[in-house]
Every structure is written in C-alpha cells, then in structure tokens.
Amino acid sequence: MKNLEVLCCFFMASKKQGSATRALVVEDIKVDCVILLRILRQLNCEATVAHNGKEAVDLFLEGKTFDIIFFDKDMPLMNSPEAVTKIRSMGATEVKMVGVSADFGGMEAFMRAGADMFVPKPMKFETVDSMLQEVISKKNMSG
Template structure:
C-alpha cells in the first residue's frame, strides 16, 4: 500500500552489512514510497550525517564490521540528530538493550515484517506532516 502524503517522501537510511538483508529492507521501503540510502556499516552512516545528510528514519543492524549499529546510533545522537527516528534491528534479542542505551527509539527483531515497517513509516509521515 502506498501512502498519500503531503510533501516529500520520507527519507530512510538503511545501515546493514549483509547485502540480502539490505536489499529486502530497501525493496519494502521503496514499496512504501520512501527515498532510501544504504550504508554498509555504522561508520558510513555517521559519515552521511557528518556531511549534512538528513533522514526521517534510520534502520540500523546491530553487528557490522568497522562500527556496530549501537555505536553508530550513539554517535548520530551525539551530533545532535535528535529528530530522526532510529530503529535498531537484530536477530539477537540482546540487541534491544544495546540499541536503547545508545539512543534508538525502537527495537525490532529480524526479520522485519512489512506491517511493522509500514506502521513505523506512518508514524514518521504523521510527525512530518505535523511539523511541516
């Protein structure tokens, strides 16, 4: 189901080192009319924020080379990116605590379901429409 939204499509950042997982999430987000950027690890994601990129929502995997998801989330929050909704994703339920301590808004176990994704995107669109 595509969303009718006033204004621009929500911009999403997917931080995921496993190609197949990032492609699945990318396709689901595109179905929901999101503009998607993919980073292969936390460091790439942090670099995007350092370069001034702005996202409405970030989906971060937990275990990645170079910089883990929770490390990236903590750095992104420390840069002052407080408005962006950050979703931690992991097959490991122990990941919830790490993400929440790092400053994530939500934790979702893998595999991500389309309806879960859809409700997260709807929240972001509602917030965008209220502030815009």
C-alpha cells in the same frame, strides 16, 4: 541503476505527500538489505544504504538528513549502537532510530545507545509501514 531507483522512489513519494520520507538502511548483509529496500520502495520511501556504522556517521557529517534509520546491530568498522550514540551526539534528535537484529540481546544495547525502538529480524512489511506512518504524521504536524 541504484540511483535511478532512489530517484524514482523519491518522485513517486513526492507526488503523494509533498516530500518523500527519507530512510537510511545501515546493513552489511546484502540479502537483508535488499529485502528492506524492497519494502521501503513499496511504501514510496526514498532510501539510502550505508554498509556499516561509520558510513552512517559519515553521511551525517556530510550534512545528510533522514526521517528514519534502520540499523543492523553487528557490522564491521563500527557497530550500530556506537553509530546511534555518535549520531545522537551530533544533535540528530528528530530522526527515528530503529535497531534491527536477530539477536534479541541487541535490544538493550540499542536502547542504551539512544535508539527509539528495537525490531527483531526478519522485518515485516506491516511493521515498517506502521513506523513510516508514524514518521510521516509527525513530519506533517511539525512541517
């Protein structure tokens, strides 16, 4: 079912703008993950989930690419600031990386690691929408 939802989101978005905006959600808390996925689906975004920083890094090692990544801060195996640093060091400079946490002290860790911005939890529809619009317009200008 999950793959079908991603496929449907991709199909709807590709009809609208040529190619879907691809998001990676790096989140280990199921409720937070479901909320962000629902927002992304409403915004016609193709979304993939990684349950920790290591899974996110592994996706890049497999050659996957994304337009935007939402990272929860504290997770098992590898925290997000560490994952941001590793993904940036692999040459992923175009992807917008967003640190997300209820811990406001997390902003400094994300920015030091190379994230583009920090957003406090809970994520708001309008915040995600404006970030995606920025990514889409940047993508349209470069493509």
